[in-house]
Amino acid sequence: MFAHHHIQRERLTIRERMSDILSALESSSFVEFVRLFRPEEGRMGVTVTFVAILELVREGLIDIVQAEPFAPLHVRVAGANRTLRVVTDNDPAPAVTAGTAADADSDSKPAADARLDLEPDA
Numbered sequence: 001m002f003a004h005h006h007i008q009r010e011r012l013t014i015r016e017r018m019s020d021i022l023s024a025l026e027s028s029s030f031v032e033f034v035r036l037f038r039p040e041e042g043r044m045g046v047t048v049t050f051v052a053i054l055e056l057v058r059e060g061l062i063d064i065v066q067a068e069p070f071a072p073l074h075v076r077v078a079g080a081n082r083t084l085r086v087v088t089d090n091d092p093a094p095a096v097t098a099g100t101a102a103d104a105d106s107d108s109k110p111a112a113d114a115r116l117d118l119e120p121d122a
Contacts, residue, residue, distance in 0.1 A: 012044055017052035022061065025077050033064065033073035 024031050037049050053075070056062040063078045 012041065012048040014048055014052045014055060017048050018056055021049075021052060021056060021075070022077075025062065025075065030065075030074040030076050033075055036075065 021031075021036055024036065033053075036053065038045050041048075053062070053064070057064060060078050063076050065074050065076060066072070
């Protein structure tokens, strides 16, 4: 009378989502951050996508950029010459190469209103 049904959730992998994000960036130089998420996948999809974005940033494959405070975030393929700069409201600090950020002087701390700028040097 009653049939048993087994429903399995499709498993989302971070590596697959990383590939999806990189594929989206092949067709466009910038992708709006929120467009990378698929709300129909629920919390699991949002979490997997966010971790995939963080992993791509950590691996140096993508950059997250913002034109001005409170502006939308955009994702782009990382440039070859990646540097990190702490930018205060009035006085930009010298650039720090991404690989040597840990070697920076521990006594120098950025101001509380500083922001991180991932723009490549021209």
